[in-house]
Amino acid sequence: MIGAGAIGLGTAWHLAQQGHDVSLYDPRLNKSLHREGSANDLSGTSASLGVLMGHVFRRSSGRGWRLRRRSMELWPQWIEKLQAHQPELKLHPGLLQIADDEPTAERMESLAAQRVDLGLHMVSNADLAAIWPTASHGGLHSRHDGRVDPLLLQLALRQALAGQSVALNATAVVRLERNDNHWRVHRADGDSSVHDLVVLSTALCSDALLEPLGHARPMTPVLGQALSLQLTTDPTAWSNWPSVLVDQGFNLIPTAPGQLLLGATVEPGDRASEDPLTLMRSLNERAPEWLSSATVVGHWSGLRARPVDRPAPLLEELEPGLILASGHYRNGVLLTPGTAEWVAAAVQQA
Structure with missing residues (x-):
């Protein structure tokens, strides 16, 4: 191996x-x-x-879907066995995708209707207001998708x-x-x-x-970047937040009161942007004020291999x-x- x-x-x-x-x-x-x-x-x-986006995969057939669905079936068994070696390792369930526009929301609604048994359901703007007030087309919640700490x-x-x-x-x-x-x-x-x-x-x-x-x-490098953020204003308690919130391809992950990870695979090539704050600015002015004013306490990057x-x-x-x-x-x-x-x-x- x-x-x-x-x-x-x-x-x-x-x-x-x-x-x-x-x-x-x-x-x-x-x-x-x-x-x-x-x-x-x-x-x-x-x-x-370590984001697990298995059940929210848009396709419903083919190798990619089968591999995702089978992996999601196996993860609870894997975690249970591996906890004997690392008790802190666990599945962090709950992933919320924010719809970018109305066509995206319609696709999400169709997917949620097909996969009720897999724990998918739509979330309205009103229900999102407390955690992501910039949402205007609702979102898709997946009960079993979420995150595993990769370290x-x-x-x-x-x-x-x-x-x-x-x-x-x-x-x-x-x-x-x-x-x-x-x-x-x-x-x-x-x-x-x-x-x-x-x-x-x-x-x-x-x-x-x-x-x-x-x-x-051949495979090409695609740079992934992540920020560790310290919030200076609410929401410091993360009440009603999922383990992962996804907006425009950016992943937001609460890790502790007032602390958050923000990451995305956004840049072709192998060189990181010199200013990590551009990651937050890339939310196209849809970042809530508390995110825009957060302090960067860590910044790292790594290369993904895309065939x-x-x-x-x-x-x-x-x-x-x-x-x-x-x-x-x-x-x-x-x-x-x-x-x-x-x-x-x-x-x-x-």
Whole structure:
């Protein structure tokens, strides 16, 4: 298993639980999991806010919908098991999407009618007034979507892997070599090892390992940024707030009285905006006064890998014993359980 973000860690854990001998490679494995002040060298998982947008997905068919729905079914089981290693890890349920305009509101109403059994319902402007007074077209509430803390998730998975006797190698893999019916994994420290199968969850590093083998799966970087905010005015208690509020693609997440995370995947490329306050200004003047006047106490960014000319994520057996599970773009945390299950099935058939 190469790559130890949420997908790599979760897949390694799932495979180990099924009795497979697993080795995990990633140079970040010997680094602590934290965000200090302003950071721009974080992995996609560590930079993310762990938002789970599963049931509000607009499509009702296809692989993307099946993967989201299955992941949402699996998350409660995963959390229950991982709490043995990290008791503070939990699902934070409740996600509210604000409608941008009337056509969006109509699509939301249709989706809510189709998915009553999944916990979706519309919220009126009157009901939104207390928490998001700038809403003018209502919103869609999802009872089971929400958030998982991505740092606690990675910590719990690392601890679970240690308990499963998974070999954790904090070294970069620089080359893959076919070796009869096996794969030789060459590491940056000059050492190598032989494995029956290789699973790649290496995001933007995938191409460097795949191109020499004749597989072109290019991905482009898309920058995600997040702010940690301290409010100077109400609402400091977050009464009646969901775990996640989404407006125009921006995620707002209350974390403590008077404290809030604000984030979005908004910028192509790999360079952060110099002024983090532009994130708040990008709410197109629909930010409530209390948000506009908040103090920035932290700012970080990370790169998401978006497949080029292919739908995300990339889930493929490229050749016997070589499996790609990467390019999840903005949904790595959400799709971790479903991806792990897919990889396990592919390994079983290999």
